[in-house]
Amino acid sequence: MQFKSIIGQKELISNLTTSFKENRVAHTQLFLGDEGYGALPLAIAYSQFLLCTNKQSDDSCGVCPSCKKFDKYAHPDLHFYFPTATNQTIKKNPKSSLALDVWRNYLIENNAYITLNGWLDKLGVGNKQGYLRKDDANEIIGKVALKAFEGSHKVFIIWMADKMNEPTANKLLKTFEEPPENTIIILITEKYEQLLPTVRSRAQLVKVQKLSIDEITQKLIEVGIDNEHAHKSASLANGSWNNASEITEESEDENSNFINFRKWLRLCYQPKDYDELLKFNQEISKLGREKQKSFLNYGLEIIHNSILSNHNQSENIKKAGDELNFTKNFSKFINEANQRDMYKLFNEAIYHIERNAHAGIMYSDMSFKIIDLILSGRKHIANN
Numbered sequence: 001m002q003f004k005s006i007i008g009q010k011e012l013i014s015n016l017t018t019s020f021k022e023n024r025v026a027h028t029q030l031f032l033g034d035e036g037y038g039a040l041p042l043a044i045a046y047s048q049f050l051l052c053t054n055k056q057s058d059d060s061c062g063v064c065p066s067c068k069k070f071d072k073y074a075h076p077d078l079h080f081y082f083p084t085a086t087n088q089t090i091k092k093n094p095k096s097s098l099a100l101d102v103w104r105n106y107l108i109e110n111n112a113y114i115t116l117n118g119w120l121d122k123l124g125v126g127n128k129q130g131y132l133r134k135d136d137a138n139e140i141i142g143k144v145a146l147k148a149f150e151g152s153h154k155v156f157i158i159w160m161a162d163k164m165n166e167p168t169a170n171k172l173l174k175t176f177e178e179p180p181e182n183t184i185i186i187l188i189t190e191k192y193e194q195l196l197p198t199v200r201s202r203a204q205l206v207k208v209q210k211l212s213i214d215e216i217t218q219k220l221i222e223v224g225i226d227n228e229h230a231h232k233s234a235s236l237a238n239g240s241w242n243n244a245s246e247i248t249e250e251s252e253d254e255n256s257n258f259i260n261f262r263k264w265l266r267l268c269y270q271p272k273d274y275d276e277l278l279k280f281n282q283e284i285s286k287l288g289r290e291k292q293k294s295f296l297n298y299g300l301e302i303i304h305n306s307i308l309s310n311h312n313q314s315e316n317i318k319k320a321g322d323e324l325n326f327t328k329n330f331s332k333f334i335n336e337a338n339q340r341d342m343y344k345l346f347n348e349a350i351y352h353i354e355r356n357a358h359a360g361i362m363y364s365d366m367s368f369k370i371i372d373l374i375l376s377g378r379k380h381i382a383n384n
């Protein structure tokens with residue numbers, strides 16, 4: 001990971017490279033920043049820069065043998081320590097080195113923009129807390145004493161350093177205070193107050209700043225999100241890339257639910273193209289269970305909103321643009337002749353999906369029922 005892949009943090013990166021050029025790299029540093037600001041990716045890019053054998057003035061080269069090893073976060077002079085707990089494979093005495101493969105895969109999947117909860121989920125520890133442990137401290141002490149394998153430096157990244165308990169931290173104080181020559185220790189935390197004062201006082205503080213809306217927007221566009229959605233997600237993300245990604249994902253799901261639901265209702269409103277309707281049913285039934293539930297819940301929400309709209313409570317509808325227009329049009333066919341059965345239809349479908357019903361058959365059955373329900377709604381209007 002090169003500096004150029006880091007979101008924002010330009011000033012900080014320039015400080016880090018300048019301190020290297022001026023030969024005043026602090027041996028123990030504490031990167032402090034909230035979730036999603038990118039302290040870990042920054043620490044990794046910094047390590048890659050330090051170990052690069054062909055560095056440019058402001059970034060690692062990205063192609064030398066040392067940099068290549070960073071592609072998989074597997075450089076022999078880069079050492080990761082992070083919170084762990086027991087799981088299906090690590091049944092006792094958990095420590096970072098036992099979970100290193102899972103860790104590296106998790107970094108690769110997320111470009112190192114990771115969260116503590118995400119990591120513990122990935123590790124599969126259930127409800128247990130993760131800690132940095134005495135066994136981790138012992139390994140760090142052992143490895144610090146060895147010479148660098150190939151690089152000019154050895155770098156130790158200790159992620160979520162506030163998860164070190166006191167005995168672990170006490171073992172490491174001397175190492176933090178005075179690591180051997182060419183050893184760099186980067187502690188990372190989101191919770192300065194929870195880090196032991198004895199640890200804090202031994203490290204140079206590096207504050208990782210929250211990301212700007214522009215920086216997040218630009219990155220979202222880079223990964224293929226359209227301008228409007230990118231800007232909207234970025235404004236809600238509170239400076240965190242992880243928040244922004246999560247918001248974007250949710251709004252994409254929401255958008256595809258809308259498009260699918262509108263298509264379905266249009267096919268049911270004028271049921272002449274049964275081929276197309278059956279094809280649609282098959283497509284929906286192939287979505288994963290959670291996506292199907294989300295889609296059916298979305299349908300319930302639109303039915304609910306249509307009823308609100310019919311009872312002059314449009315101000316309670318949290319929809320805008322095309323979605324709001326569609327809801328208002330749809331509400332014209334929802335009335336006392338069919339609203340109760342519509343609710344029931346979708347609620348029962350969710351119940352069946354949770355119990356692994358045959359989704360293809362279920363959606364076909366629902367389609368025929370929706371055709372009938374729309375028809376009885378229209379008759380009701382004609383008769384009143």
Ligand SMILES: [Zn+2]
Pocket residue numbers: 052053054055060061062063064065066067068
């Ligand atoms: Zn390089």
